[in-house]
Each structure stands twice: as C-alpha cells, then as structure tokens.
Amino acid sequence: MPEITKKESPTPSRPPGKARRVKKEGPILQVKNLRKVYEVEDDRVVALGKVSLSIQRGEICCILGTSGSGKSTLLNIMAGLEKPTRGEVWIAGKEVTGMSEKELAVFRRQNVGFIFQSYNLMPQDTALENVAMPLTFKGIPKKEREEAAKKMLIRVGLKGRMKHRPSQMSGGQQQRVGIARAFVSKPPVVFADEPTGNLDSHTTTEVMEMIVRMARRYNETLIIVTHDGDIARYADRIIRLVDGTIVDDHPNVSVVPPEEPPKPRKAAGE
Ligand SMILES: Nc1ncnc2c1ncn2[C@@H]1O[C@H](COP(=O)(O)OP(=O)(O)OP(=O)(O)O)[C@@H](O)[C@H]1O
Ligand SMILES: [Mg+2]
Numbered sequence: 001m002p003e004i005t006k007k008e009s010p011t012p013s014r015p016p017g018k019a020r021r022v023k024k025e026g027p028i029l030q031v032k033n034l035r036k037v038y039e040v041e042d043d044r045v046v047a048l049g050k051v052s053l054s055i056q057r058g059e060i061c062c063i064l065g066t067s068g069s070g071k072s073t074l075l076n077i078m079a080g081l082e083k084p085t086r087g088e089v090w091i092a093g094k095e096v097t098g099m100s101e102k103e104l105a106v107f108r109r110q111n112v113g114f115i116f117q118s119y120n121l122m123p124q125d126t127a128l129e130n131v132a133m134p135l136t137f138k139g140i141p142k143k144e145r146e147e148a149a150k151k152m153l154i155r156v157g158l159k160g161r162m163k164h165r166p167s168q169m170s171g172g173q174q175q176r177v178g179i180a181r182a183f184v185s186k187p188p189v190v191f192a193d194e195p196t197g198n199l200d201s202h203t204t205t206e207v208m209e210m211i212v213r214m215a216r217r218y219n220e221t222l223i224i225v226t227h228d229g230d231i232a233r234y235a236d237r238i239i240r241l242v243d244g245t246i247v248d249d250h251p252n253v254s255v256v257p258p259e260e261p262p263k264p265r266k267a268a269g270e
Contacts, residue, residue: 029055034087047073048244062232063225065241071225079191080104109137113182115192119174121166127177128162134185152180172203183214192224212256
C-alpha cells in the first residue's frame with residue numbers, strides 16, 4: 001500500500017492552459033518527476049512519488065504492479081485524464097500537463113487510444129458505430145469512416161458482428177470491438193488498463209496477441225498497465241511500480257516478437 005501521511009501543506013497544481021510548450025524530436029512519451037497526492041479529509045495518499053520515464057515510438061511497455069501501486073493513476077495522468085500534483089507529461093512533442101481541459105479533449109482525440117477493462121463501448125451503438133466513432137472527431141466523411149471501421153472489425157475477427165450492440169456480444173468480442181476502436185484512428189499512443197481483467201485465460205491470450213500485433217503493425221506505442229505477470233510477457237519492456245515508485249525497468253523478449261522484415265529476394269543468376 002502507498003504511504004499515507006497526515007496532511008502537509010498542499011502542493012499547488014500546475015495552472016491549466018499555462019505556457020503550452022512544443023518539442024520537435026525525442027521520445028514519443030516522456031514523464032518527468034511526476035507526483036500525485038490525493039487528499040481525503042485530513043489524510044494524504046501519495047499515489048505517485050517521483051516518477052520519470054521515457055518511451056520510444058513503437059515500444060510495447062507494461063507497467064506492472066500490485067493493487068494500489070499507482071498504475072491507473074500513472075496511466076490516467078499520462079493520458080491527460082487526470083492532473084498531477086507536480087511534474088510533466090509530454091506526448092508527441094507536446095506538453096500534456098500544460099493543456100487546458102478543452103485543449104486536452106482535442107489532443108486526446110487526435111493522439112491517444114484507450115482500451116479499458118470494462119470495454120466502455122456505447123451501449124446503444126452497433127459494433128460498427130462504436131469503432132467508427134473516433135473518426136467523426138477527425139472530420140472524416142461517414143462513408144470513409146464506415147469503410148475504415150469495417151476493415152478494423154474484419155481484422156479483429158468480427159466480420160459477422162458489425163450490426164451487433166455490445167449487449168449482444170460476448171466479453172471477448174466486446175473487447176475486440178474496443179481494440180478496433182482504439183486503433184482505428186492510428187493514434188501514436190494506445191493506453192490499456194487491465195485490458196483482459198474481465199476475460200478468461202483463453203480469451204486473454206487471443207486479445208493480448210491481437211493488441212500487440214495491431215500495435216506492431218502500425219508502429220504504435222502501447223502502454224499496458226496490469227497486476228498480472230502473464231500479461232507482462234507480451235511487452236518489450238517491463239516497468240515495475242511499487243507504492244508509486246518505479247523500482248525496476250528492463251527490456252523483455254515479447255512472446256509476440258516484432259515481425260521480421262521480408263528477406264530481399266535473390267536476383268536470377270546470383
Ligand atoms: N480519487 C482518489 N482519491 C483518493 N485516493 C485515491 C484516488 N484514486 C486512487 N487513490 C489511491 O491511490 C493509490 C493508487 O491507486 P491506483 O488506482 O492508481 O492503483 P492501481 O495500481 O491502479 O490499483 P488496481 O490494480 O487495484 O487497479 C491507492 O492507494 C488508491 O487508494
Ligand atoms: Mg488500476
């Protein structure tokens with residue numbers, strides 16, 4: 001469990017919208033000295049101590065930690081869903097932590113995909129409508145949106161379920177719709193919080209392979225948070241979080257290795 005201490009003087013949050021800075025090169029995602037303190041009545045919970053991280057384009061990263069170690073807090077702050085108490089997050093050269101709520105909403109739609117444990121699909125919409133949804137924010141015409149969504153649903157093996165609503169699909173199928181939705185707009189970073197938490201072990205394998213292959217196919221950065229060491233086997237890099245602090249960060253040989261580029265064919269006579 002993270003440290004719980006008596007209330008100290010609160011640290012002011014970075015004012016929203018202040019000085020949006022832009023960087024041209026470097027890692028796709030950077031976290032600098034991130035700290036998050038929750039205040040509950042007179043108590044303070046230090047959910048993140050002082051977390052720094054640098055993630056390159058195309059990396060499949062797993063943030064592994066027990067319940068309460070700060071995984072979701074870290075992911076939500078990286079994705080711009082929550083504000084840190086202190087520190088910075090940069091994605092694709094832009095400082096996420098310096099954006100206003102309005103700027104964040106636009107930024108997330110264009111740069112970030114999400115896969116949730118509980119799928120978070122729109123219950124009244126069909127699989128096709130759910131997957132096409134992120135493209136509406138990009139101003140893509142309806143016909144093209146539907147074509148792109150169809151392609152994605154075929155890719156995740158749901159050709160026969162396009163018209164189904166979430167309640168008319170199994171958990172594994174709903175999560176495959178969630179995967180198609182996360183990747184349809186080809187965002188540079190996809191975040192997944194316990195993506196297989198509600199699935200059986202066979203479906204977990206299918207879903208994990210699908211997520212990793214999809215990220216590799218589009219050279220997208222994937223950040224998965226989980227408590228499950230088996231899920232970490234899919235990552236190229238495993239970052240361990242204990243009580244809001246990174247205690248280990250090492251490369252891993254993924255069970256879904258990057259595809260080898262095709263070997264050049266020998267010319268006749270060679
Ligand atoms: N909104 C909140 N208010 C107060 N404390 C919070 C809040 N959100 C999280 N916490 C505390 O911060 C710590 C980290 O929580 P977090 O949800 O990040 O953990 P986690 O690693 O994702 O856990 P799990 O595996 O159970 O999802 C926990 O001790 C939790 O009680
Ligand atoms: Mg969590």
